[in-house]
Amino acid sequence: MRVLITGAGGQLGTDLAAFCSAAGDEVYGFDRAGLDVASRSAVHSAVTSLQPEAVINCAAWTAVDACEGDPDRALALNGTAVRWLAEASHRIGAHLVQVSTDYVFDGTLDRPYHEWDDTDPQSVYGLTKLIGEQEALVLGASATVVRTSWVCGVNGNNMVKTIMRLAEAHPQLSFVDDQIGHPTFTHDLAPVLRRLALDRLSGVVHATNQSACSWYQFAGAVVAAMGKDPGMVVPIATADLHPARPAPRPANSVLDNAVLRMAGFAPLRDFREPLGETVAALLAASAG
Numbered sequence: 447m448r449v450l451i452t453g454a455g456g457q458l459g460t461d462l463a464a465f466c467s468a469a470g471d472e473v474y475g476f477d478r479a480g481l482d483v484a485s486r487s488a489v490h491s492a493v494t495s496l497q498p499e500a501v502i503n504c505a506a507w508t509a510v511d512a513c514e515g516d517p518d519r520a521l522a523l524n525g526t527a528v529r530w531l532a533e534a535s536h537r538i539g540a541h542l543v544q545v546s547t548d549y550v551f552d553g554t555l556d557r558p559y560h561e562w563d564d565t566d567p568q569s570v571y572g573l574t575k576l577i578g579e580q581e582a583l584v585l586g587a588s589a590t591v592v593r594t595s596w597v598c599g600v601n602g603n604n605m606v607k608t609i610m611r612l613a614e615a616h617p618q619l620s621f622v623d624d625q626i627g628h629p630t631f632t633h634d635l636a637p638v639l640r641r642l643a644l645d646r647l648s649g650v651v652h653a654t655n656q657s658a659c660s661w662y663q664f665a666g667a668v669v670a671a672m673g674k675d676p677g678m679v680v681p682i683a684t685a686d687l688h689p690a691r692p693a694p695r696p697a698n699s700v701l702d703n704a705v706l707r708m709a710g711f712a713p714l715r716d717f718r719e720p721l722g723e724t725v726a727a728l729l730a731a732s733a734g
């Protein structure tokens with residue numbers, strides 16, 4: 447497959463580009479300096495000249511709290527940029543895979559969210575990502591919107607790295623026990639994104655690692671994978687966070703991977719398996 451990957455300098459884009467290359471694809475991976483997705487002319491020029499069979503958009507403005515303070519920038523990067531990618535892909539017959547988020551939901555449902563549940567974003571980030579979903583799908587069937595959650599990997603910034611850093615510096619850590627989700631690891635998600643691009647599956651798909659947990663439980667699992675006592679992590683409530691974060695987080699971020707299941711995909715692994723691999727890789731890297 448000839449595939450163009452945007453946001454290839456980010457945590458997901460880095461692993462996706464590596465996975466596609468290893469699978470034998472002709473990969474054109476662009477970081478922000480290489481291709482600014484907010485520039486319509488740059489997007490059209492890259493897509494038209496390279497003629498990819500698939501475009502996988504991993505670029506986004508993912509600083510959830512910062513998005514609250516600059517909605518126009520969030521809209522440009524998470525929303526209208528996807529229109530440029532969709533129209534350019536449509537023009538040459540390429541399949542577009544747009545990566546999206548659990549933040550399109552308000553998180554109040556008392557069961558896992560499936561692909562057909564009503565969206566109701568509570569933050570600028572969530573709203574602009576929802577607009578990106580709509581822009582991806584508006585031109586027809588040749589696009590997949592892949593919602594995922596709590597993304598972590600060896601590259602870039604994420605909660606695994608934050609928890610590991612805090613666990614080395616402090617005897618006790620506090621994490622909220624009233625926000626639950628599916629931690630998802632880039633090296634497990636990348637093969638699913640590639641498969642969806644190859645299959646040209648249309649519409650909205652939820653793709654996450656399995657086993658729901660709270661951030662408190664996740665932090666305990668990270669600490670345990672480091673060989674430390676998970677008892678060093680204590681549970682708190684979101685209401686105990688001071689100051690409160692600018693953007694509200696969904697209490698329930700658990701995404702049911704219903705479409706993948708119905709399409710015959712094997713479920714992604716329990717998050718503890720890729721978590722263990724990621725912590726081991728990070729510990730090995732820090733040991734030199």
Ligand code: NDP
Nearest residue numbers: 453455456457458478482483505506508545547594596597
């Ligand atoms: P990262 O922030 O690691 O990667 C996003 C990349 O997009 C960064 O490398 C960033 O570059 C790049 N980017 C920003 N603006 C532009 C631009 N104008 N043109 C081109 N590239 C740009 O995020 P993730 O890898 O974690 O996220 C991948 C996808 O997954 C996103 O769609 C995100 O919304 C989604 N997602 C992420 C979750 C998470 O927990 N992280 C959860 C659910 C979904 P730079 O660093 O230089 O700004």
